Amino acid sequence: MSEKKTNSYQTSWILLLALLTAIAPLSTDMYLPALPQMATDYAVSTILISNSLPAYFLGLALGQLIYGPVSDRIGRKVPLIFGLSLHVIASVLCIYVSDLNDLLFVRVLQALGSCVGLVLARAAIRDVLETNQAAKAFASMMIVMGVAPVIAPSLGAGLLTFFHWKSIFIALALLGVLALIWVLLQFKETLPQSRRLRLSFKDAGLLYGQIFKDVSFLYPMLAGCFSFGVLFCYINAASAVLMDGYHLSQKQFAFVFGLNAVGTMLLSAMNHKIEHKYSVVQRLKMGGWVQAGGGIILLFAAYISPLGLYAVMAGLFLAVAGIGLTAPNSTALAMSRQGRNAGTASALMGSLQFAFGMLSGILLVLLPFSPLVNLAWAMLLFVACENAMIYATQYDNEFNVISE
Structure with a gap:
């Protein structure tokens, strides 16, 4: 893409960014109705199986700090492909793990993958759009972030009506596959070489400390x-x-x-x-x-x-x-x-x-x-x-x- 920012964007592009933004909140909330069933299968209390949530938050916290500087150095598309692939793999692993500690580990991996959309959807919008159009695009992202937690438990409960709780993670894996294919086919790099940062990771860490x-x-x-x-x-x-x-x-x-x-x-x-x-x-x-x-x-x-x-x-x-x-x-x-x-x-x-x-x-x-x-x-x-x-x-x- 050109370095010049524009005042327009395709609907399909903003829909893709909306999907990328939705993966993390859906992965957070969609399986909440299944926690009591999962606790029974893992022979632990519901509050213990709920520890898979803070494990997921750990991955989201670490991942955002990583993807930001990395994408500023090498562009947006490669980190997107990596993160979505990691999300798909970890979602599949959630189906097969039989130990609570293993579940916590793969939930961290899942979050490290799914959070890529949270970071890079915002970055892609900033890369290519003028201020007024960027504000509209960000508003669309906020709607997705608001709607996803509303519908996620209902989607999970709907799957539980007909299938085992593992179907929720299958659905999340398929969602990641859809997003990955869409990125491979239609996402064009939004950060040209001339605008990529040359800061070392040490410099990025020092900047984080300065801001804090x-x-x-x-x-x-x-x-x-x-x-x-x-x-x-x-x-x-x-x-x-x-x-x-x-x-x-x-x-x-x-x-x-x-x-x-x-x-x-x-x-x-x-x-x-x-x-x-x-x-x-x-x-x-x-x-x-x-x-x-x-x-x-x-x-x-x-x-x-x-x-x-x-x-x-x-x-x-x-x-x-x-x-x-x-x-x-x-x-x-x-x-x-x-x-x-x-x-x-x-x-x-x-x-x-x-x-x-x-x-x-x-x-x-x-x-x-x-x-x-x-x-x-x-x-x-x-x-x-x-x-x-x-x-x-x-x-x-x-x-x-x-x-x-």
């Missing part, structure tokens, strides 16, 4: 990471709490999971409606308050049995929906002063968000209470840290405005 020390990036980035930690607590514990604890069927679980994802989308839409009335920091604080309210309701529901399932669902809805306000505003603040380091800062932020997903899984295993009580306390811990970082962000912004 910038408090204008650090505080809102950590606020966003702790907010995502709340979401990942929910994803990690949802099957044990709702299916084991409240005996929801696979279809009921998929409905509740989708409902909470819709809450996130509703608050994301509200974020746009109120952007002229409230500042970015104010909207970020609103999201923190919504998530705090959800965590408090969930804690009461965990200790007061008569409140029951509906109180749990209300608490989870608020805790998850609040991300619709915290995620876009923390990202906007973190990236606002990064300038030419925006690509590297974005990769660092995305990687750390999934690292917090891994941390949430570890915390849920270490807490000694029931799955519901563990979930409530873990969420409140993340919410408390999140709001501390939000107020640090507010102070930093006020100080810099006064200084300027």
Whole structure:
């Protein structure tokens, strides 16, 4: 492709990028309804089999840090082919492993492969499109990222109605094969030789460290990471709490999971409606308050049995929906002063968000209470840290405005 950026793109190209973006969230959520069945087959508890989620988050965190610098050096297409091939191989291996530790290992490999689409779809858009068209393309990517978690558990539950849980990983492997063939046939390299970076990996590591020390990036980035930690607590514990604890069927679980994802989308839409009335920091604080309210309701529901399932669902809805306000505003603040380091800062932020997903899984295993009580306390811990970082962000912004 030419170095000159354009104001147009083919629908088939954006559909391909949407598919590449969807593979990681589908691989995260599609098998959630199957966790109790998998726990039975592996002769472990549902909460232990749920450790395959933080294992997957570990792969997502590491992979994004790797693919960003590599693709800046050698182009986009070769890493895409490698990552998608790794995703297909690991998805097939998930069918055959018979030991929990082996499953955790192949889930890391699967994530290392599937996260390539998250990184390089964004990079390809930046490579070829002018700002206005890039904004539209990124909006399409955000729709995919919002819709995929809604439909993924329903797709998994649908497969479980007719087939064994291993069919879910077969479906994910076939999805990877489709994406790989599409990339081989139609994806044209978007990063010409003249624009490729010559930085060594040591230089890339030093740049990551430099960005991390910038408090204008650090505080809102950590606020966003702790907010995502709340979401990942929910994803990690949802099957044990709702299916084991409240005996929801696979279809009921998929409905509740989708409902909470819709809450996130509703608050994301509200974020746009109120952007002229409230500042970015104010909207970020609103999201923190919504998530705090959800965590408090969930804690009461965990200790007061008569409140029951509906109180749990209300608490989870608020805790998850609040991300619709915290995620876009923390990202906007973190990236606002990064300038030419925006690509590297974005990769660092995305990687750390999934690292917090891994941390949430570890915390849920270490807490000694029931799955519901563990979930409530873990969420409140993340919410408390999140709001501390939000107020640090507010102070930093006020100080810099006064200084300027």
